[in-house]
Amino acid sequence: MHGLVHKGLECFITHSFGQALWLSLCASAGQYREVDTLAIIDDKVTTALLFGAAKELDRPKKEILEDFGIFLMTSEHTPGLRRLMRFGGIDYPEFLSSLDDLLGRIKLTVPTLEAPSIEVHETSVDSYSIHVGPQMKGFAFVLMGVLIALADDYGVLAKINHVERNDEGDTLSVQIFDFGFDVGRGFSLVGAA
Numbered sequence: 001m002h003g004l005v006h007k008g009l010e011c012f013i014t015h016s017f018g019q020a021l022w023l024s025l026c027a028s029a030g031q032y033r034e035v036d037t038l039a040i041i042d043d044k045v046t047t048a049l050l051f052g053a054a055k056e057l058d059r060p061k062k063e064i065l066e067d068f069g070i071f072l073m074t075s076e077h078t079p080g081l082r083r084l085m086r087f088g089g090i091d092y093p094e095f096l097s098s099l100d101d102l103l104g105r106i107k108l109t110v111p112t113l114e115a116p117s118i119e120v121h122e123t124s125v126d127s128y129s130i131h132v133g134p135q136m137k138g139f140a141f142v143l144m145g146v147l148i149a150l151a152d153d154y155g156v157l158a159k160i161n162h163v164e165r166n167d168e169g170d171t172l173s174v175q176i177f178d179f180g181f182d183v184g185r186g187f188s189l190v191g192a193a
Contacts, residue, residue, distance in 0.1 A: 002113045006035045006046065008078065012071045013053060025052040040112070050138070062141045062162070069145020073153065084109065085150060092154040096120055096128050096147075096174060115139070116169065126176040133169045140170035147174060157181035 013022045025031075029048035031041070054061040072081050084105060088098030099118045106115050116133035123129050130147075132140040144160050151158040157178040163171040 002040060002110070004037050004110060004113060006031075006041050006049075007037045008072055008081075009046070009049060009068065010035050011075065011077045012068050013049075015075065015077065016067070016071065017053075017057065021053070021056060025049050025056070028052050038112075061138065065138050065141035066145040066148070069142040069147075070149045071145070072142075073146050073149035082153070085146065086153070092151060092156040092158070092176065092179070093122075093128075095150060095154065096130075097122065099130065118143070126179075128174040129163075130172040130174065131169055132172065134167065140165070140172060144172060147172070151176075152182070155180065155182040 010022055013025065026049070029045050029052060031045050031049065035041075050061055050064060054064050057064065072078050073085065074082075085095070087105070088102070089095035097120055099120045102118055103115050106113055114135065116135035116139050118133070119131040121129045121131075130143070132143060140162060144162060147158075147160045151160070156176055158174055158176045161173045161175075163173050165171075
């Protein structure tokens, strides 16, 4: 797993649940406290950190991963990730359609960061099916959190569900109920004035 993912996980856990939990998880997983954002870290360490967090917090792993995705889009510590995602479209449907190109956008910013393939199918004017490749188990739940946070960001009322998991990966569904539910958060392609 890329060190940037671990740094994001460290930010999420320390800011959401406290540094003591992060240090305890690192000790249990055999991970150094300081995360090198350019290093490639054994997937077993990532798994141990997530399983440990789920156990310590008495919550399902998929909820931890979903909350991690929400954190990545809403935290003041990760504004660049929100910007990267918002460049995908002027509205939520356009953003969803751009997820097919997410891997390419990631590679432009961090060439060594691996991510699973994503295929988006518009099933109706307000419904989408999203297939997430099997390359990173659990990534679909992080993506769910991202989709939930960005629906709010765009001011859209939507329901995101995990439909199924098989050897080919995971399938998510997005149902949009109201395209103008709220004003959403401001965003400018040219950045802050």
